[in-house]
Amino acid sequence: MDSYLPQINATVALGAILLQLFCVFVLLHLIFKKNSKVTRFVSDHVLFLCFFISLASVLISLFYSNVVGYPPCTLCWYQRIFMYPLALLFGFALYKRDRSILPFIYPFVILGIVFSLYHYYIELGGSTLIPCSSTVPCARRYIFEFGFITIPLMAFTGFFSILLGLLCARKQSRQVK
Amino acid sequence: MNAKIFLSIVIIIIVLGVGGFLLTQKPTVPGKYDAFATCLKDEGLKFFGAYWCPHCQKEKSWFGTSADLLPYVECWDKDKNTQNALCTENKIEGYPTWILPKELAIHSEIDPVVCEVQPGPEGQPEECAVGKKGSRYFKSWIFPDALVNSEKDPVKTDGIWNFVPGSRTSGEISLEKLSEYSSCELPV
Numbered sequence: 217m218d219s220y221l222p223q224i225n226a227t228v229a230l231g232a233i234l235l236q237l238f239c240v241f242v243l244l245h246l247i248f249k250k251n252s253k254v255t256r257f258v259s260d261h262v263l264f265l266c267f268f269i270s271l272a273s274v275l276i277s278l279f280y281s282n283v284v285g286y287p288p289c290t291l292c293w294y295q296r297i298f299m300y301p302l303a304l305l306f307g308f309a310l311y312k313r314d315r316s317i318l319p320f321i322y323p324f325v326i327l328g329i330v331f332s333l334y335h336y337y338i339e340l341g342g343s344t345l346i347p348c349s350s351t352v353p354c355a356r357r358y359i360f361e362f363g364f365i366t367i368p369l370m371a372f373t374g375f376f377s378i379l380l381g382l383l384c385a386r387k388q389s390r391q392v393k
Numbered sequence: 394m395n396a397k398i399f400l401s402i403v404i405i406i407i408v409l410g411v412g413g414f415l416l417t418q419k420p421t422v423p424g425k426y427d428a429f430a431t432c433l434k435d436e437g438l439k440f441f442g443a444y445w446c447p448h449c450q451k452e453k454s455w456f457g458t459s460a461d462l463l464p465y466v467e468c469w470d471k472d473k474n475t476q477n478a479l480c481t482e483n484k485i486e487g488y489p490t491w492i493l494p495k496e497l498a499i500h501s502e503i504d505p506v507v508c509e510v511q512p513g514p515e516g517q518p519e520e521c522a523v524g525k526k527g528s529r530y531f532k533s534w535i536f537p538d539a540l541v542n543s544e545k546d547p548v549k550t551d552g553i554w555n556f557v558p559g560s561r562t563s564g565e566i567s568l569e570k571l572s573e574y575s576s577c578e579l580p581v
Contacts, residue, residue, distance in 0.1 A: 227413030234409065264395050268402060285471045286445075339447065345540050347487030347563040348446040349524040356445035363454075 229361035232370045235377055242380050259388035262381045267306035273374040274303045286358045291335040295371045298328035318385055328375035335368035424459035432577035434464040437494035443469040446488040448565045455568055484530045487563045497556040497574055501536045508533040540564050
């Protein structure tokens with residue numbers, strides 16, 4: 217598996233970048249356009265899109281911990297706590313076609329965003345002269361693609377895209393009322 | 394409609410996979426630092442690191458595609474989640490660590506902060522602690538742009554500290570410094 221890891225890392229990182237670009241696109245429509253087709257599309261398919269993003273996040277994190285063998289750190293576990301239930305919740309909501317679940321998702325994604333941003337901040341910090349100690353764990357960075365994509369940034373992208381989906385659905389439901 | 398989105402996602406994943414594969418293909422043209430990295434290896438320098446260490450990743454990134462030619466030693470046992478025996482035997486305490494087989498000359502106008510072998514005597518600077526810049530096996534000399542560990546004290550002459558062969562540096566070292574610490578020349 218290790219021999220294919222660079223290709224897999226690059227593919228996952230490209231996916232994260234694509235999702236980030238899509239988030240910027242949706243965010244601009246959400247802020248500046250009143251009756252945007254983009255936000256309506258996201259709102260109409262919010263359960264499916266959020267289910268896909270959360271499931272992909274779960275599978276990617278399990279792949280890195282259980283297949284590749286990267287041990288999850290404490291902060292990684294906190295992010296998992298807030299992402300893993302979302303795949304189940306969105307999956308069940310999609311099956312039942314029940315959008316009433318959406319307001320309950322906010323605490324998960326907001327806390328997930330806080331932890332992933334904090335983790336990313338820690339990964340970027342540190343003096344260049346102080347080496348990573350072999351005994352005292354420092355910020356471990358398992359993946360570093362294209363000079364900025366790391367696992368916590370991927371987690372942030374996942375949480376933020378779900379948050380945008382929720383906001384699009386909220387905006388759409390308000391406009392309908 | 395969800396089927397259309399699903400199909401679109403499948404197509405996107407395939408495109409991303411092809412993109413990821415193409416981006417990670419090794420170039421057929423030689424890297425800019427191939428000769429420099431090979432020279433470091435031939436001179437007997439050793440670069441100890443861990444796959445998860447951001448400083449090591451940065452150090453390797455400076456070499457670009459020539460990083461594969463570096464005398465890199467992976468110190469982390471992924472299965473046991475601890476340092477491997479090879480690096481423990483070499484008394485590696487932090488990553489990256491470069492072990493220099495020849496005499497190391499550090500030019501510095503400023504006197505370094507010196508840390509005794511840890512745990513040292515009371516009243517030493519806080520930065521001498523193990524996990525920061527101190528060592529359990531060696532004395533440490535903290536220069537403004539280098540951290541050197543050595544078994545023996547350096548000989549100072551005219552602002553140059555000469556360390557015995559086998560001394561080691563910890564933390565990131567720029568390519569210019571690596572060139573200075575070896576006989577290898579950087580490409581123009």
